[in-house]
Amino acid sequence: MWDPTHVQVTVQKARGLLIKGKNGTNKCFVTIALGKEKFQTSVKHKATENVEWLEECELRIPTHGNTAEIVLKVWDEDLVKDHLLGQVSIPLKDLDVYERPRNRWYTLQGKPGKENDKKRGELEVKISFTVKEGSLNDLSKKEKHKSSLSSIAQNVGGSLMSIGSIEKRKGLKKFAKNLGSKINLNKKDKKSDSSSLSGSIGNLKNSTISTPDHSTPKRLSEEADPGVISEDEDEFAFDDLSHKSSASSLNVHTLPRGHKYTPSPINASLENLGGGEFLRRSTSSNLANSDKSVPQKPVRLSLDTFTPPQAPTQLIDKNDEWSQKLYSRPKSNSQTTIEREKSSSLERNNKLDSPSSLKEKPSPKFFKKFGGNNKAKKLLEERIIVGEENIVEEDSINPAYNSIPKSVIKQFDGKSREDLIVLIYNLQKDAEIEKKKNKDLENYLDELLLRVMETTPRILQNPYVRNNSMHIRNK
């Protein structure tokens, strides 16, 4: 019997949503949870009751798959507290693993336990089942993988896949995805309520930097690849990352240590995405490290090795190509060969990389986007696309923001979200106090006014007429 290990959830669109945001629009996003894993779509700003995402994620089916359910929640993002617009739970047991995946509309509901008083609209979702790990290996191997990975999986929230020989590439990609998700997280800097989502840059740094040393117990010395995962490199990589597209920084992790970096036209154009500076810097650090490195099979994931055979397809059908890349569907010939070539060294990288990226993030937020930046898709074949982030940010900027003088904005430089919340909170408190004072004053004045009106209304005449001059001024 076919025993899928993962579900792939594609969030297509929503209709008839409640509007809870300001100005009659939402900053709308969807979270997808299954077991301990949780993913999130991009945030659609100025979203009306109909929203389209076309975004996809993949969740590992928990061992208690027969009782697990996919929980989809639609939110309106808010600085202080996101508003739930609606949610739907889809028990896995209700789904037929053999059915051809198709789009379905699910009716959104309120929080469980609450009465469903209002119409919350519907969410269109496609759910398909996939087998991701060990399915092609023999059973014993599969078991082995599972057990050896279990500890990692705990850290990783199940998103780290097998690193067995067949799945290496995927594993690496998974890692990259997770990185991507962290970066996503970082840039959006969204939720602080759940630890898994609280991506401050500091966190990110810690988690990524610390890993090579602490979090990979299985790591053997000969597998160590300091050129690739040196702390320094990581650190500055993520520093840069906070300003730039994460695309290029991800690239760094997959760049082989000691491998001579030869910019290809494609790589060069990657710089246009905003990560160019970093790319160059990381390259030089790679070169600097190369003397330390033990000769080994270079892990080449840079575009110059991978892309050429595939470039045409990419251009023709980006979406499919992209899905293929990320989700390792049946592979094209060229991909498979490449994969075999790289497999052993990739494995090493996986072991190094994966736990590191995931250590502190049990449920990475990641989302792949179909409708986003085409350019990025073309270029970032083997990397995770984050180029879209730039665009999202541009879209998301409140128009009023642009009218704020630069000098004012500068005051908030370097302030964290928490700082800003505290600031706003205090201001709000002050405003409340002022409001109350005003009200008291108004009431007091009204009281006085009342006495005047009832006793000597004459003095309320406008223009004011003095008793003695009244005769002249009164018409």
Added chain:
Amino acid sequence: MTSGPYNYSYIFKYIIIGDMGVGKSCLLHQFTDKKFMADCPHTIGVEFGTRIIEVAGQKIKLQIWDTAGQERFRAVTRSYYRGAAGALMVYDITRRSTYNHLSSWLTDTRNLTNPSTVIFLIGNKSDLDGQRDVTYEEAKQFADENGLMFVEASAKTGQNVEEAFLETAKKIYQSIQDGRLDLNAAESGVQHKPASPGRPLAAQPPARDNCAC
């Protein structure tokens, strides 16, 4: 218009009501000073303007009260409405919301004035016909249904402002003649001057030595 300060037979108390920004103070100013205040500040307190008019050969002093158009119920609200012989209820023809609130203004007026109070509906800013948001016909129908008098006016150009105030006065005067308005009732909003000395109500003539000092 010049007339001696004592040459009037009646004082009518008017109030002007309506949403914020509809032009209440501007209408008052246009009527009393024949000027348009372009940058009229928001009215905060309560004040009144006066002007003496003539109806059917009788000099009548209009004492027109004006206050902020805020929705908050204020301590002064009751006092403000009490004893009004005429109420000018104003909306802005370019802002539908101000028209939509008329029914609540009307309810307040009915509740806080006496039955003989003449209510006159004014659609202000008729000079801004291009930005019109409320048709004349619609407002006219509303006025008819509620037994209100109605004109569209412009505090800016002065169009129909005079008419609104004068028509209201005529109607009040008519009521007096018809005996529908009891001059002796404390809250009629009308004072017959010969009978006025020392009257405690708002509608005191600003006259002579009944000064409190």
